[in-house]
Amino acid sequence: MSLLVFGKTGQVARELQRLAPGAIFLGRDEADLSDPAACAAAIDKIRPTAVINAAAYTAVDAAESEEPLATRINGDAPGAMARACARLGCPFVHISTDYVFDGYGTTPWPADAPTGPLGAYGRSKLSGEQAVRAAGGVHAILRTSWVVSAHGRNFVKTMLRLGAEREKLTIVADQVGGPTPAGDIAEACLAMAGQLAKDPSKSGTYHFSGAPDVSWADFARAIFARAGLACEVEDIPTSAYPTPAARPANSRLDCSATLSAFGIARPDWRNGLSTIIKDIEDQAS
Numbered sequence: 001m002s003l004l005v006f007g008k009t010g011q012v013a014r015e016l017q018r019l020a021p022g023a024i025f026l027g028r029d030e031a032d033l034s035d036p037a038a039c040a041a042a043i044d045k046i047r048p049t050a051v052i053n054a055a056a057y058t059a060v061d062a063a064e065s066e067e068p069l070a071t072r073i074n075g076d077a078p079g080a081m082a083r084a085c086a087r088l089g090c091p092f093v094h095i096s097t098d099y100v101f102d103g104y105g106t107t108p109w110p111a112d113a114p115t116g117p118l119g120a121y122g123r124s125k126l127s128g129e130q131a132v133r134a135a136g137g138v139h140a141i142l143r144t145s146w147v148v149s150a151h152g153r154n155f156v157k158t159m160l161r162l163g164a165e166r167e168k169l170t171i172v173a174d175q176v177g178g179p180t181p182a183g184d185i186a187e188a189c190l191a192m193a194g195q196l197a198k199d200p201s202k203s204g205t206y207h208f209s210g211a212p213d214v215s216w217a218d219f220a221r222a223i224f225a226r227a228g229l230a231c232e233v234e235d236i237p238t239s240a241y242p243t244p245a246a247r248p249a250n251s252r253l254d255c256s257a258t259l260s261a262f263g264i265a266r267p268d269w270r271n272g273l274s275t276i277i278k279d280i281e282d283q284a285s
Helices: 011-019 036-046 067-088 120-135 155-165 182-198 216-227 256-262 269-284
Strands: 003-006 024-026 050-053 092-097 139-144 168-172 204-207 232-236
Touching: 003 036, 011 024, 011 182, 036 067, 050 067, 050 182, 067 092, 067 120, 092 120, 092 182, 120 139, 139 182, 155 168, 155 216, 155 269, 168 216, 182 256, 182 269, 204 256, 216 232, 216 269
Parallel strands: 003 024, 003 050, 050 092, 092 139, 139 204, 168 232
Antiparallel strands: none
């Protein structure tokens, strides 16, 4: 399989480089997602047998004031990529998010549940999903949540830093979801691309998140326990930690369709967390 990946420095892209070193990776300097036509042209030029889009505008709060840019990167660019892949007849795997849902209730969201994003970031990602489907090619839209790794900015790295500096932290306890190691997402994307090439009928929208579901506060406690940090966690409601963009309270994802179609089960984030913390400690030593 000749694989083309959009993204180089993001969490999933970094893990894809580790797992698929022979793939072609395009960073912002080679394929700027704010220029959708350039992304399509890159696919036309390289003519890969599969494409994974691991790049996105992910600044959730900034998107509230930069929605046109977020929509161009998260909506227009994936659509252009998907149309180019459809012309070539190659599978396209696109990473999306739990933010396409309104976050109400406590039931895990199935892949065919009605969407209703609360903010600009979620709307921009939903527009990308719609554009990928409309392209009519072989594709998998993979919604995931709470991505963590030893790379970039994420909750695990923030908690390790703050937990080492402070004796107590207040953490939101009424938002619940599945933390998902980027390495597991990368493995899932590669497996889906390979299976789609053999069986295009598997095209569709799927969910993939770590198990078990947990609150941010309890996730922080798990991080501190694994890292041997004595930092205390005090539960607070979302209302006590206001942000420019609303966060979904219920980010639980029903991943049963992914298991049924691709044989890919939800990863245990507790195993991934141990690996991530070890990688971070190794980087620091």
